[in-house]
Amino acid sequence: MTKKERVLKLRELLDKAYPDVKCSLNYTTPLEMLIATQMSAQCTDARVNIITETLFKKYRNAEDFANADYDELCEDIKSAGFYRNKAKNIILCCQRLIDVYGGEVPDTMEDLTSLAGTGRKTANLVLGDIFGKPAVVVDTHCKRIAKRIGLTTNDDPTKVEMDLKKIVPSDYQLRMCHQFVAHGRAVCTARNPKCAVCPIKEVCKSAGKC
């Protein structure tokens, strides 16, 4: 089986196992999605959702975040971890949104990654989920699973992204990444993956070997 044939089979199996995937972060605007995603670094989405439930009532737009008091914002998001970096980045990011983008979230990779705290993973998620563009979102789950399945041998997230872009149809890329996250949480966990009950084990090079 070629890589593309395996991707086709993979898609069939993932669609059956995870038919209703979506971003598990709660948000109501593009800005909220951007901020929530920035905060989700090395932190569970469930924790971010607890924080943002009150955070987004206190700070309602880019201007509110841009004018936020640093120490106060630190306290507001402390439980997310890396809170000093994240608070600083949120403020800098929103100041640039105000100064350069009229307070709106831009829709290109170049513009998004020019914002503080916004790398390719966050940018791709915004491009895909907010603007409906093709996007390969390489987070910890996507990287781990792509490697285990055998779709890449690279460890660098940008290289993994390029590998997946080559072999996955553009209209399926974002959906597959969401499915990888769901699969990574429920079955293909970092420690002790449940290969015995894995719905995609027939296309996985590492089945039973992790």
Added chain:
DNA sequence: CTCCCGATAT
């Protein structure tokens, strides 16, 4: 490559 960092599962 290292640092940032609290919360949770194992």
Added chain:
DNA sequence: ATATCAGGAG
């Protein structure tokens, strides 16, 4: 006790 959680910056 330790690994891991939808990463990014210096």
